[in-house]
Amino acid sequence: MAFLEWLQSLPFSVWVSESDTVWGYPAILTLHTIGFGVLVGANTVVNLRLLGVGRDVPLSSLRPLFRPMWVGLTINAMTGATLFAAAATEKGTQTVFYVKLTLIAFALAVLLRIRRIVLNPDARPPGAGRGLAAASLVLWIGAITAGRLMAYLH
Amino acid sequence: MTAYFAWLQNSQASAWVRAESPWLWPLCETLHFIGLALLLGIAGLMDFRLMGFLRSIPLRAITGFRNWAVGAFGLNLATGLVFFTGSTNQYVVNPYWWAKVGFLMLAGANAIAFETIIRRSSSETFTTGDTPAVYKCIGALSLVAWLGVLICGRLLPFVGGTD
Numbered sequence: 001m002a003f004l005e006w007l008q009s010l011p012f013s014v015w016v017s018e019s020d021t022v023w024g025y026p027a028i029l030t031l032h033t034i035g036f037g038v039l040v041g042a043n044t045v046v047n048l049r050l051l052g053v054g055r056d057v058p059l060s061s062l063r064p065l066f067r068p069m070w071v072g073l074t075i076n077a078m079t080g081a082t083l084f085a086a087a088a089t090e091k092g093t094q095t096v097f098y099v100k101l102t103l104i105a106f107a108l109a110v111l112l113r114i115r116r117i118v119l120n121p122d123a124r125p126p127g128a129g130r131g132l133a134a135a136s137l138v139l140w141i142g143a144i145t146a147g148r149l150m151a152y153l154h
Numbered sequence: 155m156t157a158y159f160a161w162l163q164n165s166q167a168s169a170w171v172r173a174e175s176p177w178l179w180p181l182c183e184t185l186h187f188i189g190l191a192l193l194l195g196i197a198g199l200m201d202f203r204l205m206g207f208l209r210s211i212p213l214r215a216i217t218g219f220r221n222w223a224v225g226a227f228g229l230n231l232a233t234g235l236v237f238f239t240g241s242t243n244q245y246v247v248n249p250y251w252w253a254k255v256g257f258l259m260l261a262g263a264n265a266i267a268f269e270t271i272i273r274r275s276s277s278e279t280f281t282t283g284d285t286p287a288v289y290k291c292i293g294a295l296s297l298v299a300w301l302g303v304l305i306c307g308r309l310l311p312f313v314g315g316t317d
Contacts, residue, residue, distance in 0.1 A: 026312040033190075033308045034301070041195025045219065054218030061210040065199075141188060148184045 004088040016086035025086060032079040039072030040140050043111055046118060050133035059121045066115055073108070096153050100146035107139035163242040171240030179240070182233040189233070190304065192226035197261075197300050204268070204285055204293025212281045214272075250310035257302030264296045 007013060016024050042065040049057055084091050091097045110132055117129040162168060171178060196219045203211055238245055245251040271288065285293075 022309065022313055026309050029312075030305055030308040033304060036187075037191055037194035037304060038198070040191040041193075041198060043195075044192055045195045045199050048219065048222060053222060054215060056215035056218055057211055061208065061212075064208055140191070144187045144191070145184050148180055148187060152180050 001089070001093075004092040007085050008088040010085065012082075013085040013088070016082060025083075028079050028082050032076055032083060035072040035075030035079060037072075039069050039076065040144075042066075042069045042072070043107075043114075043136060043140065046114060047133035047136050050114070050117070050129040052130075059118055062118055066118075069111070090154070091150065094150055094153065096146050096149045100143055100150065103139050103143040103146060107136060107143060110136045110139060159242050159246045162239060165239070168239050168242060171236055178236070182236045186230055186233040186237075189226040189230035193223055193230065194300060194304065196220075196223040196226070197296060201293040201297040201300075204289045204296070206285045206290055206293075209283050213285070214281065217272075245310075248310050248314040250306045250314045254303055254306035254310065257299045257306060261296060261299035261303065264292055264299060268292050268296075 008017075016028060019025070046062050046065060048054065049059060049062060114129060114132050114136060117124055117132070199208070199211075199219070200216050200223075202208055203213060203216055268289075271292070
């Protein structure tokens with residue numbers, strides 16, 4: 001708790017939470033939403049393809065989608081840490097916040113396994129990755145739900 | 155228009171959304187974010203392909219994802235209407251909400267333009283490889299429009315309101 005209070009009292013954290021300009025909390029939250037859309041959106045496209053949607057799109061042609069996913073992840077790690085610092089004592093004591101982080105960690109672990117299939121589709125039987133794709137969708141929906149609930153469960 | 159907004163704000167439906175809000179509002183927000191990721195993912199894929207990136211994807215094959223994008227849009231339109239019904243008077247005075255509606259119309263008009271063009275083009279053209287300039291313009295415009303929708307939507311609770 002002392003650490004959370006220290007984090008929240010840093011001048012930058014105070015600026016993020018109390019600045020009256022749009023460039024503080026609202027802009028950082030918007031960047032967090034863009035990063036989320038890029039990471040989860042691109043991951044979802046790959047998941048749908050693995051589940052049989054858009055079969056005419058060769059799996060290997062989706063390889064370039066992984067780079068924007070890592071960019072989205074990096075943006076969200078940074079903006080997420082900033083949003084956390086600005087309200088550390090509140091978010092750091094919310095169970096649902098740790099549920100969100102856990103679901104994201106699992107979703108990223110699944111994403112790495114999906115990436116191996118997309119990078120080397122010939123090494124797998126057709127239909128490989130369906131279970132991973134379904135798990136990925138469930139984990140991201142869970143993470144989104146937990147993230148939304150952070151605004152409501154105090 | 156003003157009379158209609160006032161009627162909606164004072165309607166039973168609006169009161170119901172507010173009364174049910176302990177669960178209805180967060181549920182619709184969650185669905186709205188799920189739709190956002192789905193729509194941005196598929197629209198982004200189409201837009202970058204139209205702009206000439208991701209050249210190994212056959213352009214026509216992407217239309218296999220179209221129904222999911224339309225479904226995601228329907229989900230976000232429905233949940234968006236719940237928000238609008240519940241807090242009509244907050245949205246209609248917010249310039250960011252009007253900007254979001256404007257970007258939505260731009261994205262819609264752009265999608266219709268693309269559908270018209272792709273129907274006219276012969277089936278052999280543009281399977282893989284580079285795209286013509288008009289496709290690049292449509293893709294770039296669409297990407298800007300959807301990002302505008304997202305940015306205005308995310309900012310509107312914080313700015314431009316009367317609170």
